[in-house]
Amino acid sequence: MIAEINSIFSELGFVFAEGPEAETEYYNFDRLNVPKDHPARDMQDTFWFKDKDVKEPMVLRTHTSPVQARYMDAHKPPIRVIVPGKVFRNEATDATHEAQFFQLEGLCVDEKVHLGHLKGTIEYFFSKFFSGEVEIRFRPGFFPFVEPGVEVDMMLKNSDSKLANRWIEIMGAGMVHPNVLKESGIDPEKYSGFAFGVGIDRLAVMKYGIDDVRDLYTGDLRFVNQF
């Protein structure tokens, strides 16, 4: 599935980037405009490493977003990347939540990038991925590393899928926060960018109609061999 996602985004020139799963607190939080002792840290329950095992405070990354900062540190705009990868949340597991799951991050930074580009890109991706006509809707949302931040809903149209013709909450997104650009040495007066993050498991669940996301990680072939 990651190959299929990569194939769609590569048509638009999005590069496949990656970063470590054991991430520094600095990249996982501080560089994404989530300072210490800020209530926004409550949005993600975090697995921490023991002090003796690390040179600086480290976590199992809670999102693929730190790769945004890492990539921007090393590259100048125009930037277009996707980052598929495993992420971890210290949460109890149930049929729709896993403590480990796959996320897809997208980032596009250039002169005059706006929310309409975000909408166009997401629409392009989903219509290819779900092979059908897709409508996208934004609602206000909050993620510390974007401003404005939006929640993205999608509606599959003209399809006989059981998911068709209703709004489905699918991802979080927004315009990259100027602090995040500045920290990477990118001038927010000159450049702007959009970013989005979507659970790949959620995409799989929707595309294939899976009941329990935990099945994805059991290595049970009664499940795996259906794909």
Add this chain to the structure above:
Amino acid sequence: MLVSFNWLKDYLGDTKLTAAQAADLLGQHAFEIEGVVAKGEDFVIDVDVLPNRSSDSLCHRGIAREIASIVDKPLATDPLTNSPELTETDLIEIDIKEEEACPRFTASLLTDVTVKESPAWLKNRLETIGQKSINNIVDATNYVMFALGQPLHAYDADLFPQVAGKWRFCVRYAKEGETVELIAEGGKNEARVVELTGSELLIVDQSSNRPISLAGVKGGSFAGVHLGTKKVIIEAAHFDPVITRRTARRLGIVIDASKRFENEPSRELPPFAQFEIIKLIKDIAGGNNEGTVDKYLKAAQQPEVTVSTDQVNNLLGITISGEEMKKILEQVGCTVKLEDKTLVAKGPWERTDLKIAEDFIEEIGRIYGYEHIKSVLPEKISLNEINKKHYYSEKIRHVLLSLGFSEVITSSFRKKDEIQLLNALASDKSYLRSNLKQNILEALDKNAPHTDLLGADDTRIFEIGTVFQKDKDNYITEHTTLSLGVRIKSSGYSGKEDGVVKTVLEKVAEELQTTIDWDLEKGVAEVNLSELLEKLPEPTSYEAFTAASTISYKPFSMYPSMSRDIALWVSENTKADMVEKVLTEAAGDLLVRTRLFDEFSKEGKLSLAFRMVFQSPEKTLTDEEVNGFMEKVYTAVAKEGWEVR
């Protein structure tokens, strides 16, 4: 936060909106809505107020103000419009030692109050939003917090010692080893005594220098209001959000009051809250207002932010005029100057979140409506980088899938390994995996019994994933590995698997045009992919992706399957799929798979052997039940004139 629609209407006035419509507007323009439910004569809207708006909107007035902004109609009643007129008193003194940590502290004194049950309307309001009624004074403090977002605390003034006829509060940091006794937690009878480290901010009774409250986090049991209380002191203050949050996290306290202080409500808010609560207490508990002390040491200035109209349109991808932008910002309560193409805007005093240009751009975008943003596909550009790991992982996947392997994704957590997490989810998941082969071995043990069910001769699986080890300095390091395993017999490792794995790895090496080092044990091999990638050439383009067919997943049964073999003599011109059809129809619904596993001709006759697999989604099948199904199969076979071998 649970919100009462009737309560909102106190501020909205006459509104044509239904609760569902109000919730929908909030969802499209302001917050996330978790649901709307009817409760008696009222509706409860569950509003998820996100961190950036928790400073002003964790209260009914804030949510009502938001609806008013969206529909562009001012609030009929706004408790935050007029500066409250409070009587002063010199009966209370406040000594703030830390003006950064506590820039404002207010306290009011009311005498001759009657503590009793709250009136029905108040009990009902609190109950509607899931709050328990305690007594009229405590309920009043809660009511005003849920109305305006300012936490308050009530003391029994007769239990609060005076010095020279005055009540004296002090706000200072704790001393190491000091203790404070907090109000009993929900469901517990005993007060909690907390030992302090020195980083906590305290409210202290100056007569005895005794800590009476963990400022912003939780009130103490000191001078609690009870049914005999006659005089009350009401406190409303502003505390530093970071200090509040640190103390609250360290002690594991998350209550409505601490949550609000952590999110930095405006410093202007306390006197408004005092005004409301004095009015309310006089109304429901009687008594006299003796006045308020307002110690305001450090005001916060709302920033004036300059935004160009081009910046607004360029970031949102819309084209609206400066006049329109100005109007929208005024709708949400900002003061705005528009000169040529420049807006200079200042948020209303309660909106401590409006600090930079992008914050104001978001206000314009969400009130204008994100539905007006048109999709624009960014111009396609050529791909300037190929991901080496992804490229070669795909090649490996391709080879392995063609050799009958299935890809699995196993857990990164293990019961025991090299690196233990500081805060694990469960004791059997507290370590990170240092290799994949152990997981693959376990997956083989789990999957081999299903070999028949899946219609395979053996079980072949692989995984590509990250593993965590310690480097030579004992620090964490991670790399990617490939692990693959084969199991022939469902009873366990037979010894023949290693040969199969070696052949497969040689095929992979051939495809990658390299040599591979592996570590092989019990039919499971592991290859350090990060190391292997280093010696492979940089790819120049991805291979075309071939989309898988449209498939949908079916839930699988958790109960074991049972297999039976049947071998038949049929005439030489009989088609195997026709035979299979007869068998399948006769066997019934619990037959989940049929596979032809042997076929040969002898003396003008054809021998066909099938394995039939039965499984129930509801229970473990018994031998008798499966024999019953097979009886039906034998009957059908006899009817066709086929001979069972």
